[in-house]
Amino acid sequence: MEAVIVNGHTVRALTIAGSDSGGGAGIQADLKTMHQFGVYGMSVVTAVTAQNTLGVQGVHELDAEFVQMQMDSVLDDIGTDAAKTGMLANESIIHAVVDGLEKHAVPYLVVDPVMVAKGGAPLISPEAIDALRERLVPRADVITPNIPEASVLCGHPLETWDEYHRAAEQLAKAGAQTVVIKGGHMSPFQSTSTPWGRNIIDPVSVDIVFCNGDYTYFLTKRIDTRKTHGTGCTYSAAITSMLARGYSVLDAIAVAKAFIFQAIEGAKDWDVGQGHGPTDHFANVPLGSSVEPGGAYLCDGLPWVRLDQ
Numbered sequence: 001m002e003a004v005i006v007n008g009h010t011v012r013a014l015t016i017a018g019s020d021s022g023g024g025a026g027i028q029a030d031l032k033t034m035h036q037f038g039v040y041g042m043s044v045v046t047a048v049t050a051q052n053t054l055g056v057q058g059v060h061e062l063d064a065e066f067v068q069m070q071m072d073s074v075l076d077d078i079g080t081d082a083a084k085t086g087m088l089a090n091e092s093i094i095h096a097v098v099d100g101l102e103k104h105a106v107p108y109l110v111v112d113p114v115m116v117a118k119g120g121a122p123l124i125s126p127e128a129i130d131a132l133r134e135r136l137v138p139r140a141d142v143i144t145p146n147i148p149e150a151s152v153l154c155g156h157p158l159e160t161w162d163e164y165h166r167a168a169e170q171l172a173k174a175g176a177q178t179v180v181i182k183g184g185h186m187s188p189f190q191s192t193s194t195p196w197g198r199n200i201i202d203p204v205s206v207d208i209v210f211c212n213g214d215y216t217y218f219l220t221k222r223i224d225t226r227k228t229h230g231t232g233c234t235y236s237a238a239i240t241s242m243l244a245r246g247y248s249v250l251d252a253i254a255v256a257k258a259f260i261f262q263a264i265e266g267a268k269d270w271d272v273g274q275g276h277g278p279t280d281h282f283a284n285v286p287l288g289s290s291v292e293p294g295g296a297y298l299c300d301g302l303p304w305v306r307l308d309q
């Protein structure tokens with residue numbers, strides 16, 4: 001992939017996240033994804049984890065002042081067309097990041113409210129959740145919680161389609177422009193009877209997108225694999241890259257959905273590590289056709305197939 005140039009400028013994207021020594025999630029997944037999308041990737045590291053596909057063996061959080069210094073270094077000089085946040089570790093880092101975002105005008109912000117790693121290790125302190133909700137959610141152009149993260153942010157468990165929809169509306173009311181409730185943790189049972197009026201027999205992975213008062217749905221076949229380490233990081237980095245390239249929010253999410261599907265599919269037979277293996281960041285970037293708000297789209301491959309008509 002060559003560097004994408006838009007209006008004579010090299011497209012840039014910034015990730016503010018934790019380092020995953022195993023290379024499948026965090027900063028490493030984000031930079032690999034941005035590269036694959038032809039976007040010049042930069043990083044502000046919040047924490048360093050000793051991590052592999054089996055779990056998180058250790059976490060070293062950086063000082064909030066040093067996080068702020070990295071943001072100033074990158075944004076005073078290079079600037080960015082879009083940014084994303086991932087693991088933010090603690091309350092003082094969240095405040096430093098939001099202060100930095102307010103100081104430097106960042107055109108788009110994607111917030112992946114990372115809370116726990118696949119193996120269950122916490123990646124944020126419980127005291128930091130309020131700061132996440134009160135300071136970062138209102139600044140998000142796009143927020144991408146999985147089901148457990150959306151439950152924590154909304155303060156109650158989420159199990160039904162109706163509850164997923166109400167949660168998206170609650171986060172939008174809290175100030176997020178677009179809310180993506182990711183389907184990786186939904187049970188296949190809930191995918192059999194759908195809000196767009198068609199039943200699905202095979203298990204699918206559905207992402208619910210609430211944007212400007214409309215619900216749009218993106219889905220793919222659910223892949224039977226435990227190699228899903230860093231799926232959320234990869235997906236939000238793909239959305240960030242597409243926004244940096246100038247695509248609309250819905251088009252960006254559709255392409256990211258197709259990319260993460262191919263990335264999970266592509267690494268199904270990899271032998272990287274003994275636990276939750278990483279996804280294939282070498283996957284194809286399927287630049288798709290335009291998406292209309294309110295539709296339900298199958299993003300397994302090009303062109304997207306509209307399912308609600």
Ligand SMILES: Nc1ncnc2c1ncn2[C@@H]1O[C@H](COP(=O)(O)OP(=O)(O)OP(=O)(O)O)[C@@H](O)[C@H]1O
Nearest residue numbers: 146182183184185205222223229230231232233235
């Ligand atoms: N088995 C699967 N098959 C197809 N798509 C999947 C599968 N698992 C997750 N996805 C998709 O991957 C994307 C990330 O969702 P997921 O809910 O797994 O994020 P996450 O829990 O935040 O990931 P992580 O914590 O590992 O970074 C979503 O688009 C989701 O629908």
Ligand SMILES: Cc1ncc(CO)c(N)n1
Nearest residue numbers: 018019025026087117230
């Ligand atoms: C550093 C880091 N960020 C995010 C995740 C979530 O996948 C992880 N496992 N590690």
